[in-house]
Amino acid sequence: xxxxxxxxxxxxxxxxxLTVATWSIHGGVGTGGGYAPERIVDVLKEVDAxxxxxxxxxxxxxxxxxxxxxAHATGYHVVADPLYRRQGFDVGNAVLSRHAIKTxxxxxxxxxxxxxxxxxxxxxxxxxxxxxxxxxTHLGLRPSERxxxxxxxxxxxxxDPLQPTILMGDVNEWYLWGRPLRWLHAHFRxxxxxxxxxxxxxxxxxxxxxxxxxxxxxxxxxxxxxxxARMASDHLPLVxxxxx
Numbered sequence: 574x575x576x577x578x579x580x581x582x583x584x585x586x587x588x589x590x591l592t593v594a595t596w597s598i599h600g601g602v603g604t605g606g607g608y609a610p611e612r613i614v615d616v617l618k619e620v621d622a623x624x625x626x627x628x629x630x631x632x633x634x635x636x637x638x639x640x641x642x643x644a645h646a647t648g649y650h651v652v653a654d655p656l657y658r659r660q661g662f663d664v665g666n667a668v669l670s671r672h673a674i675k676t677x678x679x680x681x682x683x684x685x686x687x688x689x690x691x692x693x694x695x696x697x698x699x700x701x702x703x704x705x706x707x708x709x710t711h712l713g714l715r716p717s718e719r720x721x722x723x724x725x726x727x728x729x730x731x732x733d734p735l736q737p738t739i740l741m742g743d744v745n746e747w748y749l750w751g752r753p754l755r756w757l758h759a760h761f762r763x764x765x766x767x768x769x770x771x772x773x774x775x776x777x778x779x780x781x782x783x784x785x786x787x788x789x790x791x792x793x794x795x796x797x798x799x800x801x802a803r804m805a806s807d808h809l810p811l812v813x814x815x816x817x
Contacts, residue, residue, distance in 0.1 A: 588816045588817060589699065589700065589816070589817060590792075590814060590815070590816050591623045591624065591699060591705075591814075591815050591816075591817060592620075592621065592622040592623050592624075592812060592813070592814055592815075593622055593623065593624045593625070593626075593707075593739060593741065593783065593812070593813050593815060594620050594622040594624070594625045594626070594797070594810050594811060594812045594813070595625070595626040595627075595628070595709070595741040595742050595743070595781050595782075595783060595810070595811050596616075596620075596625065596626070596627055596628070596781070596806065596808060596809075596810040596811070597627075597628040597629050597711065597742075597743040597780075597781065597806065597807075597808040598613050598627055598628070598629055598630060598805070598806045598808075599629050599806040599807045599808070600629050600630070600631040600664060601613055601631055601639065602806075603804050603805050603806065604772075604773055604774055604803065604804055604805075604806070604807055605804060609805070610639050610642065610643070612801060612804060612805040613643070613805055613806070614642075614643060614646045614647060615801055615805075616797070616799070616801055616802045616805045616806075616810065617643075617647055617669070618647065619797065619799055619801065619802065620797050620810050620812055622812060623670070623671045623672065623699075624668070624669065624670045624671070624672070624697060624707060624739075625649070625668070625669040625670075626666065626667075626668055626693075626707065626709030626710075626741050626742055627666065627667040627668075627669065627709075628666055628709075628710075628711035628742055628743045629664050629711065629743075630653060630655075630664065630665055630666065630667045631664055640653055640667065643669070644669075647669065648671070649669035649670060649671060650669070650670045650671070650672075650673065650674050651667060651668070651669050652667065652668050652674055652677050652693065652695060653665060653666065653667040653668075653693075654666050654667070654679055654691055654693050665691075666691065666692070666693045666709050666710065666711060666742070667693070667709075668693050668695050668707060668709050670695075670697050672697050672698055672699045672700075673697070673698045674695055674696070674697055674698075675696040675697065675698050675704055676695070676696040677693065677694070677695050678694045678695075679691045679692065679693055679694060680692040680694055680708065680710075680725060680726065680729045681725075682710065682712070682713075682721075682722040682725055682726070684713060684717075684718045684721050684722065687713055687714075687715065687718050688713065688714075690710070690711065690712065690713050690718075690722060691710070692708045692709060692710035692726060692729070692742070693707075693708070693709045693710070694706070694707075694708055694729065695707045695708075695709070696736075699817065703817075704736065705736070705737045705738070705739065705817055706733060706736045706737065706738040706739070707738075707739045707740075707741070708726060708729060708730065708738065708739070708740045708741075708742075709741060709742050710722075710726065710740070710741075710742040710743075710744075711742050711743045711745070712742070712743065712744045712745045712746070712753070713745065714745055716748070716751060716752075716753075719744070719745065719746060719751075719753045720752055720753055722753075723752075723753040723756050723757060724756075726740060726757075727756065727757070727760050730760070730786065734786075737785070737786065737787065737790060737817045738785065738786045739783065739784070739785045739815070740757075740761075740782075740783075740784045740785075741781075741782060741783040741784070741811075741813075742781070742782070743780055743781050743808065744757075744780060744781070744782050745780055746780065746782075747778055747780070754782075757782075757784060760784075760786075761784040761785070761786055761788055762788045763788040763789070763791075764784060764788070764791075765791070765794050767779040767781075767782055767783075767794065767811070768794065768795060768796035768811065769796065770796055770808050770809040770810075770811050771807065771808050771809070772807055772808075773798075773802065773803045773804075773805075773806060773807050773808055773809045774803050776796065776798070776809060780808065781808060781809075781810075781811040782811070783811055783813045785813070785815055790815045790816055790817055791813060791814075791815055792813075792814045792815060792816055793813065793814040794811070794812070794813045794814075795811075795812050795813075796809050796810070796811055796812070797809060797810040797811070797812050
């Protein structure tokens with residue numbers, strides 16, 4: 574991915590504020606059971622983010638119209654990366670953006686015979702000639718798996734250090750002082766305490782995370798906890814305000 578050239582002195586555009594969010598949507602199945610994609614759409618409208626990373630997105634079989642319907646209902650540009658089959662449908666990551674998506678690639682995070690994992694690597698043009706990079710992911714269930722995956726993600730971020738970069742998703746890290754979190758905090762430096770997002774009805778764990786480089790771009794971080802959000806999935810959305 575090509576780094577953007579700095580603007581000449583005196584011609585820099587003013588910073589703009591963006592709202593970004595990450596949310597693991599449990600395949601559209603709510604906490605009370607039952608597939609109800611309309612609840613996902615309604616919560617996304619509540620959050621009203623400019624860019625959203627979704628995990629556990631069911632996109633085929635009985636849910637073959639989900640992403641198309643989501644794009645139609647919200648007006649977002651949508652890109653997706655199905656990863657593996659679970660209970661009869663494909664589950665994967667997706668990125669939704671109000672701004673134009675310039676490029677899409679993926680970072681392979683598969684480890685051995687474990688479930689396939691990856692990160693969507695997306696460049697989003699938030700205004701003409703200026704873009705931000707987003708890595709949207711869902712890490713594995715085992716500590717040894719996550720350690721390898723975090724090393725690959727940090728290497729991917731370091732491969733393009735000049736562009737503002739957001740890393741967000743469900744990191745599945747239950748241990749506050751586990752090595753994957755410590756490595757990520759050290760790499761992204763200033764990181765505020767992350768709100769708890771799981772389980773949705775009574776959050777106890779901060780499984781969902783947002784990091785940004787450079788770190789001063791992050792201005793606010795909050796959990797979106799409304800009655801509808803607590804019903805729509807087993808995770809709550811995590812929302813950040815950034816300035817780029």
